[in-house]
Amino acid sequence: MAKSLKNLLIVESPAKAKTIEKILGGDFEVKSCYGHIRDLEKNDMGIDINNHFAPRYIVPEEKEKVVKELKSLAKKSGEVWLATDEDREGEAISWHLCEVLGLNPADTKRIVFHEITKPAIRAAVEQPRTLDMNLVNAQQARRILDRIVGFELSPVLWRKMSMRNNLSAGRVQSVAVRLIAEREREINAFKSIGTFKVEALFAAKDISGKPVNFKAEGSRYPAAQDAENFLQSCIGAIYSVKDIQVKPGRKSPAAPFTTSTLQQEASRKMGYSVSRTMMLAQKLYENGHITYMRTDSVNLSEVAVKDISEKISVQYGKEYLQNRKFKNKNESAQEAHEAIRPTSMDTLQVEDTDCRKLYELIWKRTIASQMADAELEKTTAKIGISTNKEELTAHGEVLKFEGFLKVYREDRDEEDIEEEAAEGVLPPLAVGQQPEFKEMKAVERFSRPAPRFTEASLVKKLEELGIGRPSTYAPTISTILKRGYVEKRDKEGVKRDFRILVLKSDKITKLTEQETTGAEKSKLFPTDLGLVVTDFLKQYFENIMDYGFTARIEGEFDEVAQGKMKWNKMLEDFYTPFKQEVNKTIETAERIKGERELGVDSSTGKPVVARMGRYGPMVQIGSTEDEEKPRFAKLKATQSIETISLEEALDLFRLPRNLGKFEDADVSVSIGRFGPYLAHDKKFYSLPKEFDPYQVTLDEATPIIVEKRKAKEERTIKIFEKEKIQVLRGPYGPYLKQGLRNYKLSKEQQERAADLTPEEALKTIEELKANPPRKTARKKKA
């Protein structure tokens, strides 16, 4: 009788499975399928396009083990319950499970819950439903469309680009690169404008009678002369308070964390990369400290709200408690999970420092979300000037009740910070009062372009556009970095002069000071490759590259999910014009060069161009049609096709430089595939970083050669000339080298490396060639 058998309940995550098994107890065996168990075959797109886009699914190799186990458990079980996530992907996973485990979708129990709490799970088991095939079809449409876009566009790039990188394009990654590319161009085109901002310093007595300084702001003047005229007009003036406004203000806490807001705050507060945050969160989740970390929901379960409320009452007092329900701003959210929160608000010691910092951040954000508003008092004082009609404004802000700010304050991105009115405490002022005038300044301030994206601010932007999902933000960033479309790096700022006019003791002084501008840390920069590929895709595939494309097709997926549209009809409508564009592009588009004319080389009269070559960005003097062969030079890592000047380009041709003779052989310096190097007597020595290949002298170069030669000798234990094998000393101990390849010695062989015979070395290499030690798939090189 089936009753005696256990029920098998399948969820996506193994950590979830453990928790649920505890809640459901004896009748249920809870197992995990580890996400998707089937995917489209890779050959020939895995889609029969001419047969109404029929997908060809396979179980990937790495999923075979799980599938086998679930199959055998399903056979032995009384009933199978599908409890995958309540969203499009979760519904599809359940359907794939039916297909693979041989279950009938019409009578297999499908249950859902948004939170892993006892009441939610009990309630779910009471109300099983069956699979929603419309939702499954919406997922299939999503999957197939992404496969089509990716597997049609990428090969176009392979054909049209001369680089041998494994280029790729896709609905999400290509738009992510576009955002970074356009921001860069915006910055390059930005014309900074200086204006003079008036700021006066006064003093008045505070409550205890002590004089304190405070600031008041005046107008901005576009020209230095206007600012000077204004200061001039203030000479000898009397300043008096004309008006005082006191207004209450409030600040409310931010919603509990989702994946993207957690990534943003961890980046702003701790400087974690997006993938680091996810790794740490994964650990916290597996140890049962926090709820699921890939979510777009800001919702907290009732049980959690109760726990949080109690904690606030006990730890901070009842006046700090204010329960709130947050709504998701984002339309594309699927909300299959809760917000990210601690599983319990009890104080908890997390061992690992980085994990602890992230845990504490989550704890504080969660607690703060149910705390009272902070109450402020904002004071604005207008100060009149006796000699002219202008008024100065002083702002003050006093915190009356700290509320949630006692625990947590959200940081802001550079992008969102407007120049702030000076905040702080104003001394008590009265209308008619004449505060003591100290000085007035007009400081030149320059407008700034939007800052470059950080990983986290890119995620924020993508989420706003509805592009990508919590589980893909980190992988998307890895992809565009790996493809070389984007680089993460620092940029040194440049020094800039700015002017200050100071009015003090009825005299105006003019000063010039220096500031650093344009410095960036850990920002995303597009490479020339990224810029060129983006331009190409924008030109030929405007629709896919449009920032609204995902939102539009999401609307159609929703219609499929509601049963208002057939999924293969939707794909048909998308595919027909898209495929035409692909074909047209393959036929008509020129190879992607990204060429930019820089001018004429004055010494030869030949044109100079910057462009993409087989090995990356380069400059070229003369053309291939000329009788004389053109000259080529590679751009430096910090240079770009778009911004390099003729002068900088010509400078690159100063290499190779012959430095002179050393030990009867020429010493020359150049930049090669692996950076700057010295060449001498047919041997190469890489040039240490502190030397500039354009500046280095023979006297500096010879010690480097001598030094490197010595180091190499010290590394060499033995050389077997005939076998062309070297026994070398490396950072992990002695090893063998033959040609370009290294071979590991066994521990025992390492100990007697100096006594190895050529025969044994040869044998070792043969054996290692026959059985390469690493199991991980390695890429074949042509």
Added chain:
DNA sequence: CAGTGAGCGAGCTTCCGCTTGACTT
């Protein structure tokens, strides 16, 4: 390890979203 850049063609690459370990270096 080291100076390439044209074009041809073999054989290969590639997407997004769900999930975690198993792998060395």
